[in-house]
Amino acid sequence: MVRVRTQVAIIGAGPAGMLLSHLLSLEGIESVVLETRSEEYVASRIRAGILEQSTVDLLRDLGLADRLEREGEEHHGIHLQWPHERRHLDFAELIGRSVWLYGQTEVQKDLVAARHRDGQEIHYEVSGTTLHDVETDHPWVEYVDAAGRPCRLDADVIAGCDGSFGPSRATVPDGVRRRWERSYPFSWLGVLADVAPSTDELIYARHPDGFALHSMRSREVSRFYLQVPNETDLADWPEDRIWEALATRLGHDRDGWTLATGPITEKSVLPMRSFVMSPMRHGRLFLAGDAAHIVPPTGAKGLNLAVADVALLAPALAALLGKNDATLADAYSATAQRRVWRCTHFSWWMTTMLHTDGDPFNHQLQVSQLDWITSSRAGAAGLAENYAGLPIGF
Numbered sequence: 001m002v003r004v005r006t007q008v009a010i011i012g013a014g015p016a017g018m019l020l021s022h023l024l025s026l027e028g029i030e031s032v033v034l035e036t037r038s039e040e041y042v043a044s045r046i047r048a049g050i051l052e053q054s055t056v057d058l059l060r061d062l063g064l065a066d067r068l069e070r071e072g073e074e075h076h077g078i079h080l081q082w083p084h085e086r087r088h089l090d091f092a093e094l095i096g097r098s099v100w101l102y103g104q105t106e107v108q109k110d111l112v113a114a115r116h117r118d119g120q121e122i123h124y125e126v127s128g129t130t131l132h133d134v135e136t137d138h139p140w141v142e143y144v145d146a147a148g149r150p151c152r153l154d155a156d157v158i159a160g161c162d163g164s165f166g167p168s169r170a171t172v173p174d175g176v177r178r179r180w181e182r183s184y185p186f187s188w189l190g191v192l193a194d195v196a197p198s199t200d201e202l203i204y205a206r207h208p209d210g211f212a213l214h215s216m217r218s219r220e221v222s223r224f225y226l227q228v229p230n231e232t233d234l235a236d237w238p239e240d241r242i243w244e245a246l247a248t249r250l251g252h253d254r255d256g257w258t259l260a261t262g263p264i265t266e267k268s269v270l271p272m273r274s275f276v277m278s279p280m281r282h283g284r285l286f287l288a289g290d291a292a293h294i295v296p297p298t299g300a301k302g303l304n305l306a307v308a309d310v311a312l313l314a315p316a317l318a319a320l321l322g323k324n325d326a327t328l329a330d331a332y333s334a335t336a337q338r339r340v341w342r343c344t345h346f347s348w349w350m351t352t353m354l355h356t357d358g359d360p361f362n363h364q365l366q367v368s369q370l371d372w373i374t375s376s377r378a379g380a381a382g383l384a385e386n387y388a389g390l391p392i393g394f
Ligand code: RFL
Pocket: 011, 012, 013, 014, 015, 016, 017, 034, 035, 036, 037, 042, 046, 047, 048, 049, 050, 051, 104, 126, 129, 161, 162, 163, 164, 165, 166, 167, 190, 270, 288, 289, 290, 291, 297, 299, 300, 301, 302, 303, 304, 305, 306
């Protein structure tokens, strides 16, 4: 058995785990990161595209935003659309905050590069990760490394940053944890295409055939999503059908708007789920990011919430381990959950406002809500404040 010791054992090398290791090292706390996948796999997983103002501010403060400043794109708002209407919300004008288009793949590359520069220990392609003794001051993690050797990582604290399928969440005993869950009767078909975006800013469209989103990754690459039934088979969605559905749902009868098409380079079906677990701490185990909560992507919140969690967790662990002061660590779960529930509500609200369910009453409510949000300053500002993100610490 290979035995290693560190202060914080971080499970998961996604954005939560990598950013946490970075923030801890700035506080003088050492960590080891364990990851089941390969470095290349984690770096190329296509996920989020939108960063909140507070996420960008934090990355800037940490000196991790050079490429974001060069290659990311500041968006001042979004377009909300329903048949015969496309209305723009200007967040910058409404609340003085904006969002940035910068893919999670790029955030991940920047974080990994920064950690490599600092000599961070990261073990990829581990298996059999099991957490032990989290209720004591000497928790440890058992795993098998990429070379097939059984290993034991002893730590003062374990940070469960292992996403929605990792083992950390289940380590909190049933009698202690509470869970809230909502699954939705639809999924998203996500598409990446080599074509210049047909819009300056994101279009969220409610259409009788179902929701559609026009996002982007760069001046040359567009990202689209279509509402599809659960259990949709990708084989039923050849390129022609995808472009036809996107053109119909995003179609706009004014100003001669058309959707440009191009080769599709990636497509996948994503289930939609809301999930919150509490507490986010059990003994010496602390959960952050998707390990503790999942939101449907309609509000563009998941990655930003993971960042907000670790921005709270790092100083809490630094005080606990560096100064033996447990105040922030004891408050971590309750403090983080205030923002978690705000984002859970916002993501649920955006989802229910924009997806169709065939119910004519709901249809009228949705259109009324869209109309109000885009014509009342108070309604628009509420959406803008949530979408562009509340300050870290909310
Ligand atoms: P991650 O990124 O899932 O990373 C968890 C890591 O843990 C590893 N792991 C293990 N490691 C060791 N041992 C084990 N036993 C392990 N089990 C798992 C995993 O391999 C993985 O590398 O979670 P994290 O760090 O909490 O980050 C969360 C974000 O990735 C997620 O919330 C966002 O991608 C959600 N999301 C969006 N968020 C936004 O803020 N804005 C968006 O525009 C946005 N769009 C999206 C999204 C998520 C999407 N999908 C695919 C779910 C769009 C999509 C399509």
